[in-house]
Amino acid sequence: MNAKTPSLIATDALQKITAPLSQAWTLPPQAYTSCEIFAAEVDSIFSKDWICVARIDQVKAPGDYICADLPSQPIVVTRDQQGQLHALSRVCLHRAMPLVEGQGNTTRLVCPYHRWSYELDGQLRSAPMMTGVEGFVESAQCLPELQLEVWQGFIFVNLDPQAQPLAPRLSGLLPLVSNYAFSEMQVLETIEYDSPWNWKILVENFMEAYHHIGPHKQTFEPAYPARDAEILDNEGQPWVFLKMPGGHRVTVEEGAFPALTPAQQHDLIAVCVFPTLLFGASAAGAAWYQLEPSGVDKMRLKIHGLYHPSVSGEPRAEDRAEVAAMLKLIHEEDIAVNRGPWQGLQAAMTTQGRLSLFEQGIWQLNQLWASGLGLKKPNHSG
Ligand code: FES
Ligand SMILES: [Fe+2]
Structure with missing residues (x-):
């Protein structure tokens, strides 16, 4: 724990964050709204951790x-x-x-x-x-x-000259994503948003499927029901892996992602490499969410559709338009549930809330966040 951190979060709030999942609570509102906490994140997380800034194909x-x-x-x-x-x-x-x-x-x-x-x-x-x-x-x-450092085609940088290499810290994640051949993917289309809310709101939203029953009830929920989703054990490494099984509900097109196992061909996955690399993939394609926080209350978001040239061939204009429209549709469903909580977190009576067992991804993110700020020792994913 470094000298300036004890005052960032009250002891009882921290205990609620770090309790086992079935007893755990969300981060307190000031974790999202306090300039002091954002400054601490810049010093202790964004200046020390590996941050994804580009793709090798760019x-x-x-x-x-x-x-x-x-x-x-x-x-x-x-x-x-x-x-x-x-x-x-x-x-x-x-x-x-x-x-x-x-x-x-x-x-x-x-x-x-x-x-x-x-x-x-x-x-x-x-x-x-x-x-x-x-x-x-x-x-x-x-x-x-x-x-x-380049990992799976994602280019990461680190402001800390003493930082240890990234790849060993993602050793448990690699086998979960290697069949998708991210190293060979290319950016197909990018859509951009100014997102005037705290970056963690978007990361948390990306890493839970519980909300499929809310904003995505017509889009994701029929194919990837919230109730079937599961979070894998990250063994305390700085990543979160959300598996959303599609089962017989998802029809796989011939020839897409041939290296995927039969189960993977029907699944949707979402991955966070803490703090801000987010990507998702299914047999139909992949997307990379690039977050650039620039203040406690603002962030630039670039959503990139990725494709696999050896499978899809040279993309046509209509392919790009179709991917952009799909990414836009999904993100616009999510905007409402980013903007809403951001407003709610400013309210005088808002406090920490209880986590569902279906929000284990948020729990894992909260442990990584607390460790990154020196509020707790890194530990197992629980
Ligand atoms: S040449 Fe760059 S600021 Fe003068
Ligand atoms: Fe969503």
């Missing part, structure tokens, strides 16, 4: 780059001319102008303000009109670089 060719925003650091992921990936601060070393936005392909990162230009590994190459500035050596200046 930076395939030398010169490709894509921007992403950690809560405390704008970054750019590049692939240099030697094929090496880099995660760099995208803040200019001169007077802090962001160097680029979006994604593209380039030979250099050129600051739009005074045209300082950087190689794709972050090395400053040239700075115009700096002759005579004492002690200024271009070759001695480099954009700060973050640790980078």
Whole structure:
């Protein structure tokens, strides 16, 4: 436990969070609404944990780059001319102008303000009109670089230079997802939302199927009933795996995801790599939810439909439109149950609530959150 954390959450509230599932409660309202708690999350979670910022297929060719925003650091992921990936601060070393936005392909990162230009590994190459500035050596200046690791085609970065590798911490998750061949998937279509609520509301919503009986009663519930869903034991590792069996209710198209087992062909899965990588998959396709929290009450959400080129072939415009429409339909059902609780959490009389046994995923997330903030020791998933 670090020195500043005891005051973040009252002792009795923490006991309710960390109690065994059948006795457990949700996080208290201030966990979602307090700027102090968000600042602690930035320091202890977003600056220490591995954060997914891009897919490998988004930076395939030398010169490709894509921007992403950690809560405390704008970054750019590049692939240099030697094929090496880099995660760099995208803040200019001169007077802090962001160097680029979006994604593209380039030979250099050129600051739009005074045209300082950087190689794709972050090395400053040239700075115009700096002759005579004492002690200024271009070759001695480099954009700060973050640790980078690729897991199943997802590019993760870590602001902590001492962070241990990610893959060993996901050893229990790998066999559960390996048949889906995420490494070979590509982004097909992306839809974006400004989501003016706390990031944990969306993560919790993604990791429970209990609400299929509410907003998704016409969409998910008939195929993947809330009552059949199960959360697997994560053995205290930083992931949550939600299995939603479809059984005979789900008809599998010929040729989709051939490596899946017969049971997997009928299931929907949802996965969180704590804190903010969310992805889901079925035999019909996959989706990646990319969250970029920028404050206690705001987040940019990019929902990417993923496809498998070796199975689906070259996508057509109508395939993209169909995927975008499906992602939009589902997310718009979820928006109501993100916005509503966000309003409810501000209310004076709102307190912690009891968790259903069908919300074990939220319970696991809460343990990871409390451990990440140093409020409790990491432990088994219970
Ligand atoms: S701020 Fe980038 S060159 Fe001046
Ligand atoms: Fe949902």
